[in-house]
Amino acid sequence: MAVATLNRKIYVWQLAVRFYHWLNAACIVTLAITGYLIGNPPAILSSSEASFSYWFGTVRFLHFLAAFIFFFNFLFRIYWGFVGNRFARWNNFIPLKKEQWREIWQVLCFDILQICIKPFKSIGHNSLAGFTYFITFLVFLFQAITGFGMYSAMSDAWLPNLFSWVVPFLGGDFAVRQWHHLMLWFFIIFAMIHVYLVFYHDYVEGRGTISSMAGGWKFIERK
Amino acid sequence: MNEKPLTIYEEIRAKGYSRRDFLKFCSWMAAFIGIEASGVGSIVHAMETKSRLPVVWFHFQECTCCSESFLRSSHPIVADIILDKISLDYTETLQAAAGYQAEEALQNTMKKYKGKYLMLVEGSVPVENDGVYCCIGGKSALNIVKDAAENAKAIISWGSCASWGCIQSAKPNPTGATPVHKIISNKPIINVPGCPPIADVMAGTIVYLLTFDRIPQLDGLGRPKTFYSRRVHDTCYRRANYDAGLFVESFDDENAKRGYCLYKVGCKGPVTYNSCAVIKWNNGVSYPIQSGHPCLGCSQENFWDNGPFYQHLSSFPGFGIETTADDIGIFLGVATAVGIAAHAVSTNIRKRKQIKEEVDNHRVTAQKEEGGE
Numbered sequence: 001m002a003v004a005t006l007n008r009k010i011y012v013w014q015l016a017v018r019f020y021h022w023l024n025a026a027c028i029v030t031l032a033i034t035g036y037l038i039g040n041p042p043a044i045l046s047s048s049e050a051s052f053s054y055w056f057g058t059v060r061f062l063h064f065l066a067a068f069i070f071f072f073n074f075l076f077r078i079y080w081g082f083v084g085n086r087f088a089r090w091n092n093f094i095p096l097k098k099e100q101w102r103e104i105w106q107v108l109c110f111d112i113l114q115i116c117i118k119p120f121k122s123i124g125h126n127s128l129a130g131f132t133y134f135i136t137f138l139v140f141l142f143q144a145i146t147g148f149g150m151y152s153a154m155s156d157a158w159l160p161n162l163f164s165w166v167v168p169f170l171g172g173d174f175a176v177r178q179w180h181h182l183m184l185w186f187f188i189i190f191a192m193i194h195v196y197l198v199f200y201h202d203y204v205e206g207r208g209t210i211s212s213m214a215g216g217w218k219f220i221e222r223k
Numbered sequence: 224m225n226e227k228p229l230t231i232y233e234e235i236r237a238k239g240y241s242r243r244d245f246l247k248f249c250s251w252m253a254a255f256i257g258i259e260a261s262g263v264g265s266i267v268h269a270m271e272t273k274s275r276l277p278v279v280w281f282h283f284q285e286c287t288c289c290s291e292s293f294l295r296s297s298h299p300i301v302a303d304i305i306l307d308k309i310s311l312d313y314t315e316t317l318q319a320a321a322g323y324q325a326e327e328a329l330q331n332t333m334k335k336y337k338g339k340y341l342m343l344v345e346g347s348v349p350v351e352n353d354g355v356y357c358c359i360g361g362k363s364a365l366n367i368v369k370d371a372a373e374n375a376k377a378i379i380s381w382g383s384c385a386s387w388g389c390i391q392s393a394k395p396n397p398t399g400a401t402p403v404h405k406i407i408s409n410k411p412i413i414n415v416p417g418c419p420p421i422a423d424v425m426a427g428t429i430v431y432l433l434t435f436d437r438i439p440q441l442d443g444l445g446r447p448k449t450f451y452s453r454r455v456h457d458t459c460y461r462r463a464n465y466d467a468g469l470f471v472e473s474f475d476d477e478n479a480k481r482g483y484c485l486y487k488v489g490c491k492g493p494v495t496y497n498s499c500a501v502i503k504w505n506n507g508v509s510y511p512i513q514s515g516h517p518c519l520g521c522s523q524e525n526f527w528d529n530g531p532f533y534q535h536l537s538s539f540p541g542f543g544i545e546t547t548a549d550d551i552g553i554f555l556g557v558a559t560a561v562g563i564a565a566h567a568v569s570t571n572i573r574k575r576k577q578i579k580e581e582v583d584n585h586r587v588t589a590q591k592e593e594g595g596e
């Protein structure tokens with residue numbers, strides 16, 4: 001009973017959003033790998049003197065470099081949430097309206113738990129995804145706050161030192177490190193689910209979800 | 224009793240030290256406190272003109288390691304003059320007096336030097352059950368602290384016990400061990416944490432008070448900035464090995480012999496603020512890391528609850544003692560992977576129809592496009 005419909009191209013992700021997305025992804029991959037190495041450096045047996053090598057320092061440098069890019073990119077995205085197109089706006093992320101909560105339930109029921117049979121499709125982020133990204137944004141913020149909090153101990157620059165209140169506030173250096181390290185796993189698990197669901201949506205709905213973050217277009221059924 | 228009290232300098236001379244010894248001591252102290260060379264003069268001047276500070280030194284829930292450390296200060300004048308009986312009006316461990324006499328000495332000092340005496344506290348104060356867990360002369364430590372603080376000029380909390388609570392306050396803290404600054408709020412309080420604090424840090428703090436008649440610059444946690452503004456890690460001589468990624472893997476390996484960085488065997492230097500790597504211990508002989516042992520973080524709040532000592536990541540609260548954030552992460556990661564696999568299978572079973580529809584849609588669309596354009 002397929003109804004013949006012609007797919008319509010619709011421009012969903014603006015260049016700024018796509019740029020943010022991939023820069024953010026690159027930063028997170030870098031931060032996760034370097035962060036993991038900082039927490040669990042591999043055993044290297046070497047008879048050389050310390051003065052001939054600096055690899056651990058380099059790993060940390062990359063972590064901090066990526067951290068700065070990540071942070072400013074994130075600030076940019078917050079700004080874009082106010083000036084971007086309707087798919088980029090902040091109200092996609094924070095479910096304040098009743099319909100958004102209804103949609104969250106529908107997505108949960110149909111896509112995630114797979115107990116409902118009525119398919120449901122939204123064009124941009126669906127409300128559940130949007131809400132998940134909102135939580136991710138909070139974790140970004142948390143990771144930046146704890147990261148810069150730790151960093152303020154090793155820097156005289158003004159930006160990290162805006163965060164010097166963090167360590168006492170969050171219960172001391174031990175605790176901050178612990179939380180910052182634990183959140184690494186949030187990013188890993190988020191990435192697993194995120195990538196899987198992008199493939200899932202593309203597969204089930206055939207709207208080009210995967211490529212949309214490259215070209216910006218999605219393809220929706222003409223009614 | 225009413226004659227003019229001797230100045231500190233006079234007392235030092237009376238003890239048999241030469242002027243040369245005295246000047247050496249002053250420059251030594253100036254270096255520890257971190258004032259420039261021209262400041263040595265002000266220390267000399269203060270010592271020559273001021274009489275000793277009236278001091279009461281209390282011992283509550285503690286092991287006396289702070290006092291022990293103090294005795295090992297790098298210059299003998301410190302222990303001799305500041306700690307010796309001449310300077311201490313009351314201290315349970317060292318005073319000759321006992322019982323009623325001791326209590327009387329305390330009361331007398333507090334009366335005679337009202338608002339002028341320095342109150343030193345070693346040990347935490349139990350507050351649970353009205354403080355019955357630590358009583359001296361029939362009074363609870365809690366009441367003693369409150370009474371003595373009333374007219375004290377300033378308070379120094381010696382060591383991690385008085386500054387944070389240390390081991391007595393480790394979970395589950397049965398006696399309600401509490402640091403001084405959480406009990407007394409209307410007095411200047413200097414925290415000098417460490418288990419024990421470094422002798423020269425203790426001496427430096429007192430000499431500063433004596434010389435400048437004001438409390439040293441403190442950080443947000445009430446510690447003198449001069450001694451606690453840098454991490455052990457920032458001044459550690461093994462730091463080059465850290466940056467080079469050369470780590471001790473276990474205490475008996477080749478790397479340990481070579482003196483590599485102790486990060487992977489649990490060194491807490493990166494999270495510990497103290498001067499161990501600079502001033503060192505026992506007259507500058509060594510400090511834990513130099514002796515091949517990772518820093519335990521003894522000057523940090525709650526260091527007992529952030530173990531195990533010999534691994535980098537702390538155990539995660541609420542899970543087993545050896546469970547780290549990584550163990551929990553790996554568990555959740557595997558659970559997620561299983562969930563995803565199950566979901567993928569279920570998708571293919573339950574949505575066959577829908578996927579087929581989409582495929583048909585596209586076929587139709589494609590045909591139309593071919594025919595239409």
Ligand code: HEM
Nearest residue numbers: 028031032035036038039067143144147148150151181184
């Ligand atoms: C995707 C985000 C991030 C992840 C997954 C991440 C992960 C990690 C991990 C696992 C560690 C090791 C902790 C340990 O066991 O000691 C670490 C350390 C650290 N991270 Fe991050 N991090 C992120 C973002 C940031 C940001 C935005 C900053 C900001 C400056 C930052 C600064 C630091 C610092 C200062 C350390 C301590 C390095 C050291 O020991 O010298 N991180 N990070």
Ligand code: SF4
Nearest residue numbers: 456459484485490492
């Ligand atoms: S031994 Fe400890 S304090 Fe020294 S460099 Fe290594 S981690 Fe830092």
